[in-house]
Amino acid sequence: MAKIQMTTPLVEMDGDEMTRIIWKWIKEILITPYIDLKTDYYDLGLVHRNETDDQVTIDSANAALKYGVAVKCATITPNAQRVEEYKLKEMWKSPNGTIRAIMDGTVFRKPILVKGITPYIPTWTKPITIARHAYGDIYKNTELKVQKGAKAELVVTNPDGTETRALINDFKNSDGIVQGVHNLDNSIASFARACFNYALDAKETLWFASKDTISKIYDHRFKDIFAEIYENEYRQKFEKAGIEYFYTLIDDVVARVIRSEGGFIWACKNYDGDVMSDMLATAFGSLGLMTSVLVSPDGKYEYEAAHGTVTRHYYNYLKGEKTSTNPIATIFAWSGALRKRGELDNIPALCDYADKLERASIKTMEEGIMDKNLAAMSKLPEKRVVDTETFLNEINSRLEKMMAG
Numbered sequence: 001m002a003k004i005q006m007t008t009p010l011v012e013m014d015g016d017e018m019t020r021i022i023w024k025w026i027k028e029i030l031i032t033p034y035i036d037l038k039t040d041y042y043d044l045g046l047v048h049r050n051e052t053d054d055q056v057t058i059d060s061a062n063a064a065l066k067y068g069v070a071v072k073c074a075t076i077t078p079n080a081q082r083v084e085e086y087k088l089k090e091m092w093k094s095p096n097g098t099i100r101a102i103m104d105g106t107v108f109r110k111p112i113l114v115k116g117i118t119p120y121i122p123t124w125t126k127p128i129t130i131a132r133h134a135y136g137d138i139y140k141n142t143e144l145k146v147q148k149g150a151k152a153e154l155v156v157t158n159p160d161g162t163e164t165r166a167l168i169n170d171f172k173n174s175d176g177i178v179q180g181v182h183n184l185d186n187s188i189a190s191f192a193r194a195c196f197n198y199a200l201d202a203k204e205t206l207w208f209a210s211k212d213t214i215s216k217i218y219d220h221r222f223k224d225i226f227a228e229i230y231e232n233e234y235r236q237k238f239e240k241a242g243i244e245y246f247y248t249l250i251d252d253v254v255a256r257v258i259r260s261e262g263g264f265i266w267a268c269k270n271y272d273g274d275v276m277s278d279m280l281a282t283a284f285g286s287l288g289l290m291t292s293v294l295v296s297p298d299g300k301y302e303y304e305a306a307h308g309t310v311t312r313h314y315y316n317y318l319k320g321e322k323t324s325t326n327p328i329a330t331i332f333a334w335s336g337a338l339r340k341r342g343e344l345d346n347i348p349a350l351c352d353y354a355d356k357l358e359r360a361s362i363k364t365m366e367e368g369i370m371d372k373n374l375a376a377m378s379k380l381p382e383k384r385v386v387d388t389e390t391f392l393n394e395i396n397s398r399l400e401k402m403m404a405g
Contacts, residue, residue, distance in 0.1 A: 001403065003036040004349045010337055011063045011302075012039035013095075015073025016046055017309035018317060022327045022388060023073045026334060029392045034353055034403060035338070040067060044095050046076045050088050057095045061102035064302050068344060071337035072099070072304040073330070096294075099302060100134040104187065105294035106194035107132040108265070109277045109306055111284035112291060112332060115366045116380035120283045126263030128280055131198065131206075132273025133191040134294070136183035139270055143179040146171050152178045183218070188225045190297040195267045196234045198295055199243060206245045208267040209253035222269065223247055281306060285377055288326035293336060303336040305329035322387040324372040331361050331395070353403070360399035369394045 014020060031037055042060035049056055064070035076082060077094040100107070110129040146152055152168040168178055199206040208226050210219035230238075230245050238245055248256070250272060257266065268276055281290040290306035306329055313323040335354040342350030365374060368383045375385045386394065 001034070004034060004347070004353055005036050006038040006341065006350065007345050007347070008069075008341065009038040009040045009067060010341055011060060011067050011070035012041045013044045013060045013070060013072035013075075013302075013304075014042065015044055015075040015309065017074075017076065017311055017314035018323065018325055019074040019305065019307075019309050019330060020045060021314070021317060022325060022330055025389060025392055026327060026331055029389075029396050030331065030357060030399065031334060031338075033396075034399075035350070044073070044075050046078065046082070046086050046088070046092075049075075049092055049095070050086065053089070054092050054098070057098045058102065061099040064099070064103060065296070065300055068300050069337050069341045070302040071333050072302055074305055074307060074309045076309055096304075097134075097139075100294060103294060103296045103300055103302065104190045105134060105296045105300075105302065106191050106198075107134050107273065107277075107292060107294050108198055109281070109290055109292045111281060112289040112328060112362070114285070114289065114362055114374075114378075116368075116378040117285045117289070117365075117374065118379055119285070121258060123260065124262045124284065126261055127284070128257065128260070128262045129198075129202070129204070129265045130273055130277040130280055131191075131195045131265055131267040132277060133188070133268065133270050134273075135187040135191075135270065137181050137270040138179070141179050141181045143177065146176045146178050148173065148175045154180070181218075183221070185221070185225065188222055189229060191267075192226045192229045193233075193297040194295045195265065196230065196238075196245070197297075197299065199245070199265050200234075200237055200241055202265065203241055203243060205243045205264045206267060207253055207256075207264060208245070208247050209250040209272075210269055211250050213249060219269075226267075277306070286326070286373060288329050288373060290329055291332045291336060292329075301337070301340050303333040303340070305333050322389075324385060324391075325388045326371045326373050327388055327392060328361055328365070328374075332358060356402040357395075357399055360395050360402055363398050364391070364395045 014023060040063050042056055044057060044060060075095045078088055078091050083091050108129055108131050111127050113127060148171055150171045154166045154168055156164045195206055210222050212220040212223045226247065281287045287307040292304050292306040294302040310325050313325045317323050335357045339351050339354035368380050369386060370378060370383065371391055372385050375383045
């Protein structure tokens with residue numbers, strides 16, 4: 001069988017620990033036998049990030065903007081223990097945060113539905129996609145402890161040097177804490193456009209929610225920017241596509257989500273999206289069955305798994321033990337990136353391969369062959385728990401038949 005030819009490379013961002021090992025296996029077993037793979041490779045493993053003073057992360061994000069499609073392995077965001085373990089020069093920032101900022105991207109997370117793994121909410125028969133604004137709020141906050149007797153004010157110094165002041169609180173009776181958060185109109189607008197474009201691409205209705213009844217300036221600004229962009233740029237496109245956009249309060253949308261059948265996109269502010277995406281992943285099954293794609297407002301894509309580097313399994317692997325680690329989200333990161341590359345470069349065979357890779361992965365699980373984590377969740381009557389390499393080879397045996405036939 002002739003290998004599928006690529007014309008433009010993918011940006012490949014390698015990662016850490018067990019997912020780095022699985023990354024290599026996926027390429028060897030499931031991708032390179034079928035595709036003449038072309039990638040612009042960046043090693044985002046913590047050791048190399050430290051060696052380059054994290055310049056490699058910046059370079060990889062700029063490459064994603066250049067080539068339009070990237071695929072990323074899970075990476076370590078170091079804490080104090082990791083600084084000591086890896087003898088780091090400093091506590092490097094989250095690679096995901098750096099890449100999101102450079103790409104001005106919105107994170108879309110979507111569960112993978114598999115027969116036998118039933119969502120905790122029985123009405124959820126279709127996936128729910130979370131769109132998370134990846135800038136500002138508490139993730140770029142400034143916070144202080146406050147002594148009893150102090151007074152905290154919000155001060156804005158205008159371009160002409162004049163000041164606008166507002167009292168936050170007079171701490172006359174108790175010590176306390178104070179926090180300042182911000183956002184940018186440009187970033188909110190980019191978030192809105194990415195959500196509207198993704199909804200049109202997926203042909204799914206878009207919901208957005210905040211708490212503008214309480215946060216009458218901050219959250220209301222999100223509401224107004226979304227509404228203005230929708231009316232001026234997207235209403236006719238949405239109506240033609242037969243989908244809708246609507247805004248409601250965050251508590252109302254949570255109630256609607258629980259009662260729904262799924263099949264829509266839920267746009268969230270940064271913190272809401274962080275929390276709700278993990279809630280949805282667990283309710284649908286597992287973070288190991290959750291896809292994640294970062295989309296810039298001008299249509300650049302970075303695909304990754306939603307989970308971490310599976311540290312415990314990596315230490316077992318280093319001891320020579322066979323591990324049973326779920327590779328599905330990482331496989332779907334590759335299939336998503338390859339499909340998008342095929343769409344942008346007009347290579348139908350690449351899109352067809354990506355579809356078949358996903359179908360082969362789901363077919364393998366639905367026939368009862370899976371890793372230990374999935375087997376614990378699956379309600380299938382007959383299951384066979386296998387190690388990761390065996391799982392990948394089982395997927396490949398089905399993929400091979402699909403590709404041949």
